Amino acid sequence: MNWTDPHLERREANFQPLNPVRFLARENEAHPERTAVIWRDRSWTYGQFNTLAVRLAELMRGEGIVRGDVVSILSRNRPEMLAAHFSVPALGAVLNTINTRLDAEAIAYILRHADTKLLLVDEAVGAAAIEAAAEAGVAVIRLGDGAGQGETGELLSGEVDPDARLDERAIADEWQPVCLNYTSGTTGNPKGVVYHARGAFLNAMGNALSLGFGAGTRYLWTLPMFHCNGWAHTWAVTAAGGTHVCLDAVEPATILDLVADAGITHMSCAPVVLYMLLNHPKAAALKGTERRVSVATGGAAPTASLISQLDAIGFDLVHLYGLTESYGPASIGELADDMSDDDAVIKAEWLARQGVRHKTSGDIRIVDTETGIDQPCDGVSAGEILLRGNTLMAGYHKDPEATEAAFAGGWFHTGDIAVREPGGAMRITDRAKDVIISGGENISSLEVESVLHRHPAVMLAAVVAMPDEKWGETPCAFVELKPGGGVDAGELASFCRAHLAGFKVPRHFIFNELPKTATGKIQKFLLREQARGYGQ
Structure with missing residues (x-):
């Protein structure tokens, strides 16, 4: 034929x-x-x-x-x-x-x-x-x-x-x-x-399908529209015939009032916004509510404590992964249908993963950075995330060299390091540039941050490499405490030693408000500069 x-x-x-x-x-x-x-x-x-x-x-x-x-x-x-x-x-x-x-x-x-x-x-x-x-x-x-x-x-x-x-x-x-x-x-x-146009259309449709947007959606704009066009939700909510609820600024009191009174069904934000909401007095009024809000977040893996507190005020987390180059979401991690009543610790383990490819994304590989061979689904073997599909950029404006490098070998190179769990779900372990090499051993900054986020006094933590004459690099932790959180470096070090190998425990703790972008992403490059200064 x-x-x-x-x-x-x-x-x-x-x-x-x-x-x-x-x-x-x-x-x-x-x-x-x-x-x-x-x-x-x-x-x-x-x-x-x-x-x-x-x-x-x-x-x-x-x-x-x-x-x-x-x-x-x-x-x-x-x-x-x-x-x-x-x-x-x-x-x-x-x-x-x-x-x-x-x-x-x-x-x-x-x-x-x-x-x-x-x-x-x-x-x-x-x-x-x-x-x-x-x-x-x-x-x-x-x-x-x-x-x-x-x-x-x-x-x-x-x-x-x-x-x-x-x-x-x-x-x-x-x-x-x-x-x-x-x-x-x-x-x-x-x-x-x-x-x-093709990528914008398809990513928007993928968002609508993956996140359940529909005619009854009331999407609260806690995410800046300037950030990847609001993860393409500017188009996705419209495609579904939903309602855009626009915000001038991220103010916890206003957000909580709208969630309580305006029928909000969906929102997206960085983890820092979630901590801001939970620490506001108005959050208590939402406890025990039957209304549920789907909250898409990225960045650090949510802790059991965070999931438990959000569940109490009616927030259901979805963990996304993506980049500017992928129009926002490229993969989605969400609870299985039968997990709604599971313990928060089990949910946290599940949502620590960035899950599987977005509904309209293409292919995702995790490859050994030296050999380029696909890593097994063992939850241990780490490699770089490579993407290929319809929802990737055309290229970098006026920069053909960077474009060719990013698409080398017919795949987009993210620079992010991850493992595949048995079953195929992806779990990011670090950015390639955030891996700390101490005495020849690789330390995942995300692993250390995840432990610090489990401490009840810690709101946010970021771990970067500090120069060290003996070890080359050692972990340095920048910590932002919750209001009223009383903890010192010694206590946090002891807490880390109970959950990490000794060489992964930060040698230095610096307590201060962390620098963030407008979307709530921690600006690690500023922290690296500070750490280099402390290490000299």
Whole structure:
């Protein structure tokens, strides 16, 4: 049988490029009266939100934005920030979301490197961005703090234009760039990660399926939308016809009030946010609730204590793994269907794993870093995580050498070290650059951190290498205590010795608030610099 006959080839009638703009266009057609966005004391239906997005696109077109241009936005989680994820690609342009905590110099670098043509700025957090735009010669549109304010205030009016339509055909090729996201730049200038339309569409659909988004979803935006486009949830929640509940800032009291009163079903955040919530007095009011909230988190493995405390206030954890280069989630670790009543210790052991591939991810390998051979599923043999599939970046903007290195051998090299458990689930043991080599022995910083997080007085811990004349490197622990947590270095060292081999116990403990990114990720590169200073 010849399946390559010309009459079976792809044609315009049976093929369209995958395109995340269609998610909003479809919901506007199907459910224009359904609530799409809640922000402060206001709400927008899908019909109103579609009108907002169309008018934002028209405003940018009036500023001369055309296909291929880069539009940057620096904003809190607000309606225009969400709308830009549809308005910009509907012009055939590329959206660049910028971290609100960057200084003017870092923002100026991104604007120049991205060749930004237009910058949308949330005035409440955008002083540095406005300064950077002036330096880079980039035009600015200011987002006011409410209806009638700034240059976009009229967009928030809530008016519905039944004839307003986003241009779904602006994305003519699913390999067309739709977003440009910059890495954290912990080892120099950040890299610009180019997202294609195909990956954005598929990762969003994978999120909706994996996390159970639907028409009844009320997704609380505790995760910054500028971080990997909010792990692609900007598109995923819209695709499911759910409601986006936008937050100006991560404030525990506000979050807990919304969970209690606004019917929140899902949220995503770093572990530090969860500890902030648990340590707030309002958390006690949620104990014993029958309402459940699905909470997706990444980073350090959740402890039994954390899982138990979250369970008591109705939070169910899902452990994700991913990178900027994978549009956010690449794998998902969640409890088995029959584990809801299991002990917290058993749940913690299960959720310590990053699980299996995301529903629309491709393949995941764990290979020996020396031989490139796949490691066995024994829970012990560590290797680098390699990824391949539809939800990986097109490459690094203006950096062909780094792109080729990242995709060497036909796989994306993550730089993360993991093992496979019997059954195939993945458990990350460290970043390659975070492994501490002491006296020739490898020490996983994550393993030591996991033990420290089990101490009842510890809120957060980060372990890095400190130079040592005898051993080469030794573990140095930076510890942030819970409010009222009274513990000293000697007690923590004894606690570690009870759970770790002696050479893995930190030789130094430094107590202070840990430096974090806007998404709550601990900035280990700053801690490494401090540790090098202490070790000299």
